[in-house]
Amino acid sequence: MSTGRTTIERISTPLFLILTPLISLAIPFTPLPVEATPLVMVLVPALLALLLTAMTGGRESLRALLRKPFQWRVGFKWYAIALGLAFGTRLAMSLLALGMGWIPAIRVRPWPPQLFIIFGIMTIFGAVMEELGWRGYLLQRLLAHRPALVSALIIGVPWGVIHLGLLLPGQMNAGAPWLPIILQLIGLSVTITWLFVQTRGNLVIPILYHAGQSYFAFFDEGLTVTQSAWLFTAVTLGLACILILISGVELQRRPAKKPAMLDAR
Secondary structure: OOHHHHHHHHHHHHHHHHHHHHHHHHHHOOOOHHHHHHHHHHHHHHHHHHHHHHHHHHHHHHHHHHHHHHHHOOOHHHHHHHHHHHHHHHHHHHHHHHOOOOOOOOOOOOOOOOHHHHHHHHHHHHHHHHHHHHHHHHHHHHOOOOOHHEEEEEEEOOOOOOHHHHHHOOOOOOOHHHHHHHHHHHHHHHHHHHHHHOOOOOHHHHHHHHHEEEEEEEEOOOOHHHHHHHHHHHHHHHHHHHHHHHHHOOOOOOOOOOOOOHOOO
């Protein structure tokens, strides 16, 4: 019994990295309605994280993982930074588009109030599910043995590949170019990893930034799918490069001991 548990612990990280994209990319080929596909896809990393945690760490580890999205006690400045970066990402896109003449003015999507509320709930739900798996489970295990930047890149590539499933014919992002999708997810992974490291493993701040940058997309009204994809890529990669230059490969200003939460156990 102990041998089985040791084996699972040893392969849990590569297992997550392999199974999450495979299962996620299979979902668009099921008979699910197009509207339900992204909602089901975001469940995959969370469910796999919970399953692997239960198998390797038992109930105590499972409870610890489930508590992460509710650990709100972190400095107020990080809430401001997360929301500021999220809003700034989308605003920078519109400013670039305005400067290049792609849009005549910065506009907000003409949605009714209830649609803004529904969209907000959906983005928060999606961010919680994805972050629980990618950062709450996987990132802390990668950080135990690798620099933060390397860990961010390891996550960014499969995270980006998963989103290619939404580009398939009939899916919500059909027709969008594939390359910027992968590149922008790599950029996002670096920024979210930076927030995770800077807040000593707090998951609420990454969730807030993740949900915020998705929610504030309503500021990019008037852009085509291709324009939006490349602008978002330029901004997210630009931000990632700035953070790397400031913080180095460990994505922190000065060396510090790895916190207890980074233990892969």
